[in-house]
Amino acid sequence: MMPEHQGPKTAEFDYPLPPELIAQHPTNRRDGARMMVLHRAVQRIEHRRFAELPDYLRPGDLVMVNNTKVIPARLFARKPGTGGRAELFLLEQYEDGTWLALMRCRRRPDPGQHLDLEGAGGRADVLRYGAEGQVVLRFTTREPFLDYLATHGHTPLPPYIKRVNRDPSSVVSETHNGSPITDHDAERYQTIYAQTPGAVAAPTAGLHFTPEMFAKLEALGVSRAELTLHVGIGTFRPVKVERVQDHVMHEERYEVSAAAAEAVQRTRAGGGRIVAVGSTTVRTLESVARDHGSVVAAGGRTDIFIYPPYTFRAVDLMLTNFHLPQSTLLMMVCALAGQEFVMQAYAEAVREKYRFFSYGDCMLIL
Numbered sequence: 001m002m003p004e005h006q007g008p009k010t011a012e013f014d015y016p017l018p019p020e021l022i023a024q025h026p027t028n029r030r031d032g033a034r035m036m037v038l039h040r041a042v043q044r045i046e047h048r049r050f051a052e053l054p055d056y057l058r059p060g061d062l063v064m065v066n067n068t069k070v071i072p073a074r075l076f077a078r079k080p081g082t083g084g085r086a087e088l089f090l091l092e093q094y095e096d097g098t099w100l101a102l103m104r105c106r107r108r109p110d111p112g113q114h115l116d117l118e119g120a121g122g123r124a125d126v127l128r129y130g131a132e133g134q135v136v137l138r139f140t141t142r143e144p145f146l147d148y149l150a151t152h153g154h155t156p157l158p159p160y161i162k163r164v165n166r167d168p169s170s171v172v173s174e175t176h177n178g179s180p181i182t183d184h185d186a187e188r189y190q191t192i193y194a195q196t197p198g199a200v201a202a203p204t205a206g207l208h209f210t211p212e213m214f215a216k217l218e219a220l221g222v223s224r225a226e227l228t229l230h231v232g233i234g235t236f237r238p239v240k241v242e243r244v245q246d247h248v249m250h251e252e253r254y255e256v257s258a259a260a261a262e263a264v265q266r267t268r269a270g271g272g273r274i275v276a277v278g279s280t281t282v283r284t285l286e287s288v289a290r291d292h293g294s295v296v297a298a299g300g301r302t303d304i305f306i307y308p309p310y311t312f313r314a315v316d317l318m319l320t321n322f323h324l325p326q327s328t329l330l331m332m333v334c335a336l337a338g339q340e341f342v343m344q345a346y347a348e349a350v351r352e353k354y355r356f357f358s359y360g361d362c363m364l365i366l
Contacts, residue, residue: 007245008308013334014325015346021353023360024163026188031210034354034361038337038345041366045345047352050208050362053319059221060272061317062263066203066280067226069194071146072153072186077115077124079105086115088124089156090149091134091200091233092253098127098138102233108135117141119152146197155185156200158358160324189358198230198253204358205278205320222275225263229254229280229302239326249305249328254284258297261288264314265295273316279329282306282315282336289313307331308339318365322349322356337365 027033037046037056048055057063073090086105093099108129109115115124122141129135141148191206214224234250241247264274264285276282287302288295295314305328318336323329334342345363354361 006243008331008339009242010239010244010247010326011242012339013244013327013330013343015343015350017325017350017356021350021356021360022160023355023357024161026184026207026359027355029210030188030192030208031213033208036345036349036354036361036363038341038363038365040337040341043338043341045348051213053213053364054216054220054222056317056364056366057217057220057222057275058273060267060270061222061275062267062272063217063222063224063275063277064260064264064281064285065191065193065206065209065224065226065277066229066231066284067191067193067195068199068203068228068230068280069197070156070190070199070202070231071197072149073156073200074154075124075149075152076118078118079109080114080116088115088137089200089233092230093198094136098136100130101135101137102133103135117148117152122148155189157185157189158201160357161359193226196228196230196255198228200233201231201235202358203229203231203278203280205362207359208319208362209277223263223267225260227254227256227260227281227284229284231280235329237328238324239328239331244307244331247305247328249303251301251303252280252283253299253301254287255299256284256288256295256297261295261297274314275317275319276315277319279320279323279332282318282332285314286312306335308335310335312336319362320365321358321360321362322346322354324357333363333365 031051033050035048035050037048075088077086077088084106086103089102091100109126111126111128113126117123125138127136127138139145189202192209230253232250232252237250239247267274276285283302283304285295287304288298292298320333
């Protein structure tokens with residue numbers, strides 16, 4: 001008897017990437033990135049600029065973006081008595097106001113103990129520990145906690161940002177691997193339409209947009225709508241299983257408003273296309289369509305895992321950055337554009353020296 005097909009292997013989504021192609025800084029202009037265009041129907045690749053995006057859209061299309069706002073999720077604290085330093089990385093706020101976080105310190109405090117936050121005299125009470133080193137904390141600060149974060153928190157850059165800084169005057173903090181974080185990152189690692197705090201990583205495909213680009217799209221007759229999905233640290237979580245289907249996907253909170261759902265329905269009724277900006281937008285739209293049959297007003301948590309083969313229910317076009325080898329994000333792109341075609345495109349992107357990952361170039365899938 002022939003063995004049952006078990007789906008693709010993780011190794012099939014690997015590709016060689018020279019480290020020097022990982023973008024360590026944003027471009028001088030938000031809209032200055034290169035844009036690889038994938039024509040799925042004819043398996044053709046074009047090399048363009050993001051500024052030329054309007055050339056590929058048409059009146060009646062809808063650009064859907066994720067308006068989550070990256071919080072300054074890295075905090076530092078001290079242990080009472082010893083003064084030992086601890087680094088906290090916030091992951092998610094629960095409904096009762098407590099936070100799920102990661103903690104880095106020499107010896108972790110026991111549940112019931114607390115840490116003194118640096119600046120402003122706040123504290124973090126340790127409630128309990130969970131899987132993979134996670135901890136649940138309750139914060140007490142003089143001002144509202146998000147206001148405290150705005151003053152004392154630090155931008156959570158991705159782990160593949162490993163810089164050698166040449167301008168010490170611009171450094172405001174460092175990543176856990178010692179890479180400098182500059183005052184420029186607080187602005188550029190955030191979309192211009194970010195408004196709902198909660199993400200610990202940026203929806204990076206949206207980093208390219210400027211007010212001028214949205215004005216051009218509006219003049220073309222392309223509308224825009226927003227949803228919210230708070231990007232979690234799981235977006236960087238590697239796939240460690242041999243078979244893709246055995247990977248356990250992280251959950252992320254999302255919200256699709258009535259206005260956003262109506263925009264999708266109106267676009268569909270008028271024959272327009274849904275242009276998803278980024279993998280988080282795709283995850284949200286496809287989750288709602290899967291659970292409700294179409295895109296409706298909805299909210300909750302999603303652990304949807306999109307990999308080949310997959311039938312898309314809500315998304316027609318996708319704008320996305322270039323993703324890590326063997327990542328769930330790359331698997332999603334392969335599900336939309338075809339695995340063999342995407343892997344060929346990535347090989348060409350390497351040859352053409354595109355800039356990869358969060359601060360890098362982008363890809364438009366038609």
